[in-house]
Amino acid sequence: xxxVLTKKLPWDKNLPFPQRNKFYYKGRTYExxxxxxxxxxxxxxxxxxxLDKRTIHTGRLNEKSFGHVYSPExxxxxxxxxxxxxxxxxxxxxxxxxxxxxxx
Numbered sequence: 739x740x741x742v743l744t745k746k747l748p749w750d751k752n753l754p755f756p757q758r759n760k761f762y763y764k765g766r767t768y769e770x771x772x773x774x775x776x777x778x779x780x781x782x783x784x785x786x787x788x789l790d791k792r793t794i795h796t797g798r799l800n801e802k803s804f805g806h807v808y809s810p811e812x813x814x815x816x817x818x819x820x821x822x823x824x825x826x827x828x829x830x831x832x833x834x835x836x837x838x839x840x841x842x
Contacts, residue, residue: 747819749829760788763817763833768794774826781824783831799824799831 747770748759756773767788775782775798785795785807794816795807801824807816823830 745833747829747831747833749831751828755826761833772829779826781821781829783819801825804834 745761745763748761749772750757750759756771758769758771760767760769762768769786769788771784771786773782773784774780781799783795783797783799783805784793786793792810794810795805797805799805799819799821801821804818804820806818808814809816818834820832820834821830822832
């Protein structure tokens, strides 16, 4: 079992905030919206299921921090994500395999 970064979330450096993109993960399509908060200079991330347009996650993301997305129906963890680089002009966010463990 290794540390596996499985998918980089889409972000277009040529487009301004807010920015909306779609991604496909484990048989489902999701929509991710990024918004930059000038109040505290942080990233707001919102994730919707494409199937029913339901928002399943909203949160702030800082560099080198994690976020977790859960099913609103079952509370089962769907996936986690990690903000490798969070800057106003550069985002590098990865979906992490559910078996991800931080090594010592």
